[in-house]
Amino acid sequence: MSSAAFERITIVSVSGLPDATGAVRSLAWCQQQMPGARALLCSPLAPADLPASIEWRAIQAMNYHEYSWFMLFALWRVVETEFALIVQDDGWVLSTDNWHDDYLQYDYVGAPIHLAHVDAPDGARWVRQFAWCEDMGRPGYTVTPVLNGGFSLRSQRLMRALVEHPDIRVSIPPPDLISDDPLRMYWHNDVLLEDVQLSGVLRSALEAKGLRFAPLDIAARFAIEHAGAVHHGMDALSIFGHHSKLRKLASIQPPTIRYTISHAEAGELYGELDLAEMFRRRGYQVEFAD
Structure with missing residues (x-):
């Protein structure tokens, strides 16, 4: 654990809901474990019992997809430190004994989730439920696991990337399925979510600009969402944080x-x-x- 490293970090929770009580709880818990780190809540209303150590920034009420746009395009406007640690009411620090300063070598660190993009000899596809683990290391295969954003470490370079590099464009394909009664659209690769965009869809373009994403082994020890084949043999007590709805x-x-x-x-x-x-x-x- 390095308190000097924590001074470079703002712990941030963004909530588009009127009641941000759960987010405040997570911020307070994480700040208690990370001495020197700033804490920031972005929400439409300031909770009445907001601790003095947590800053508050007013934002408009947002739905789930508007949250993604905020994280992609506006997060940099509210973070003054070099890095932001994103937390939520369902994602927080487990133990700073498991913090490693080498996390700060990367622009984005988050738990590997069940979804990955696989480039294979027979074409590219999205693979779910950790089935992509079977393709790791196979000749001719390139596997890009999506890294969770709900508990993630991001640099200022990453937060500003889509503003400073307007040639990198968020792209939303047509839905994979439209159901009836009620009419609803589905994207099997969750492409509307900001972490899928950053670490899956746009990753190669961002890496071409010099941004660094944590490799799989670093990402897995940083945090966990849900367990899968990638976690075989891992001691869960060695993980820094987690996120899961x-x-x-x-x-x-x-x-x-x-x-x-x-x-x-x-x-x-x-x-x-x-x-x-x-x-x-x-x-x-x-x-x-x-």
């Missing part, structure tokens, strides 16, 4: 995780009950939806 930080006194699914449903997800046990070993109370 399934796990919410319900309290920090005592630290409590509240799952949005039942214990039985968690048991059907690869490695999830092992992660729940990791949280217990870290001193968290773990509550399931049932």
Whole structure:
């Protein structure tokens, strides 16, 4: 752990919802573990009990997709330090004992998620559910795992990249499926999400400008979203942070995780009950939806 490194970081949570209580809880928990780091909440309304150590910046109410546009194009306007650590009510620091200063060598670090773009001899495709792990190292295959944005470290260069390099354009393809009753559009590669754009769709263009994305082994020890083949043999107690919409930080006194699914449903997800046990070993109370 390096407090000098933390002074280069602003812990940021962006919420487009009227109630940002959960985001404040995560910010306070992370700042408590990262002495020297600034903390910033961006939300439409300032919570009444906002700690004095957390700065607040007013933003308009946003839906899920507008959040992505904010992260792609406007995050740099609210961060004054060299780096931003993005946290949410479902993503926060697990242990700064697992912090490594070499994370600051990269412009973007986030947990490898189940989705990756695979260039193969028979064409390019998006591969889900960690099935892309089978293609790693195969001759003629290039695998680009998407790195999670909900708990991620980003440099100023990364935050400003799409503004300073307007030739790099966000591109939204037609939906893969349109369902009826109600009419709804689906993109199987989640291309509307900002982390898929940055670390999947636009990654090669950003790397051509000199930006550095953490390699798979560094990304995996930085954080975890959900367990998969890429995590075989890894000690979950060695991970710095996590993010998943399934796990919410319900309290920090005592630290409590509240799952949005039942214990039985968690048991059907690869490695999830092992992660729940990791949280217990870290001193968290773990509550399931049932």
